Amino acid sequence: MENYLSLVDKQKKFFRTGKTKNLAYREKALQTLRETIRTHEKQFIEALKADLNKSEFEAYSTEIGVVLEEIRFMLKNFRSWAKPQKVKTPLTHFGSKGYIYPEPYGVALVIAPWNYPFQLAVAPLIGAIAAGNCAILKPSELTPKTSKVLARIISDIFPEEYIAVIEGGVETTQALLNGKLDYIFFTGSVPVGKIIMEAASKNLTPVTLELGGKSPCIVHEDANIKLAAKRIAWGKFMNAGQTCVAPDYLYLHQNIRDSFMQNLIQAIKELYGDQPLHNPNYTRIVSKRHFDRLQSFLTDGERTFGGESIGEKLLIEPTVLTKITWEHTVMQDEIFGPILPVLEYNDLSEVIEGIHNHPNPLALYLFSECKNVQQEVLNSISFGGGCINDTVYHLASPYLPFGGVGSSGTGAYHGKGSFDTFTHHKSILKQTTRFDLPVRYPNVKNGLKMI
Ligand code: NAD
Secondary structure (H helix, E strand, O other): HHHHHHHHHHHHHHOOOOOOOHHHHHHHHHHHHHHHHHHHHHHHHHHHHHHHHHHHHHHHHHHHHHHHHHHHHHHHHHHHHHOOOEEEEOHHHHOOOOEEEEEEEEEEEOOOOOOOOOHHHHHHHHHHHHHOOOEEEEEEOOOOOHHHHHHHHHHHHHHOOOEOOOOHHHHHHHHHOOOOOOOOEEEOOHHHHHHHHHHHHHOOOOEEEEOOOOOEEEEEEOOOOHHHHHHHHHHHHHHHOOOOOOEHHHHHEEEHHHHHHHHHHHHHHHOOOHHHHHOOOOOOOOOHHHHHHHOOOOOEEEEEEEEOOOOHHHHHHHEEEEEEOOOOOHHHHOOOOEEEEEEEOOOOHHHHHHHHHHOOOOEEEEOOOOOOHHHHHHHOOOOOEEEOOOHHHHHOOOOOEEEOOOOEEEOOOHHHHHHHHHHEEEEEHHHHHHEHHHHHHHOOOOOEEEO
């Protein structure tokens, strides 16, 4: 623990030298990070395969490629975001000028989960660097191969007083949280999010919490059924359902039940073949604990597709459960696995009420061709973000800040959102000394007093 506290102190000292605020320094750091990721692409792909059996395609398209794109976007834009910005002043402030100075917080702690162990560790780091901070990164202990490669490449390119990776589990994170940090960026579960927020409150450290929850996917009767089925199968079963914004469950309109189900099953087979458990590119469940947790859901409702698993390989088939109600075990918490429960509805008001009775989702997806239906859902339900007629894709746009609301999280990142998250916006009024407005002082008559 002493070591961790002294690391935080070392970073604080380094931050105070002002080096990390220099724009050229930030740019060089981002370029170096990009180069080393490119050079070590193969090692990351191998590590992701070993940790989660991720295919090369998924490793690149959902982890490495996303991060390289985020660096490209950041390098293109961060200089303009870092400039002090002149703002308007009201008449009451006649003679003065207002500015907003973006400045880094100092030492940021980034705590990452295991499901996208590369992307969810490095994407926040890009924001921290671009905004001019020092950072300590704590990757997940459940994906040790990826964490190890990360720790090695970061220590090769950055001094630890600037950027450091600390591997370890719960005790390590708790020890780090005892340091006097200037910012905490946490991605993970709701229960641990509460622990992090409580720890942050001791020093009033600002936090971003990127959490999870049950993200609904509504398929209305007027949806483009074939496309909806394909996009839902893709978003749900990629990474074996271990995606924070995966559709957790479906709300399916009764009138299209049969044709949608046929299309969904067809789409799953097209993506993973007739025997997904024997598809070498199908991701496994991260741990035995999570595998056992997911097994307990398989007896809920009726199995319309899948349901088989291989214990020793921690593999669970893409599974669709029908005849599900909110009372089933699978509907109590975030599933985070390849199991898709289906609730049916007749009227949109049932959907809105059902979602209102539960915590704010991180994501929501609606498949409908009708503008009024789209508007009604957007107006009446609070959720982090989402898509109309797609799943998961919103997360990959650098122009859309990504985050939750209420119990699915606080704060947002990606693109400018990442820069702003790791930036304090310092408001400054520059006042004239050429004259003084007497109206602001008590007992002085109106008028302009020249000095
Ligand atoms: P987790 O909360 O168990 O762990 C996340 C991190 O916190 C890990 O680095 C872990 O070591 C640390 N940690 C765990 N217990 C701790 C404790 N008691 N004290 C301090 N630190 C602790 O989450 P996970 O299982 O790694 O990830 C899955 C969860 O993360 C899901 O709920 C998912 O929805 C969520 N998630 C959210 C996003 C998002 O962007 N919103 C992205 C991915 C995952």
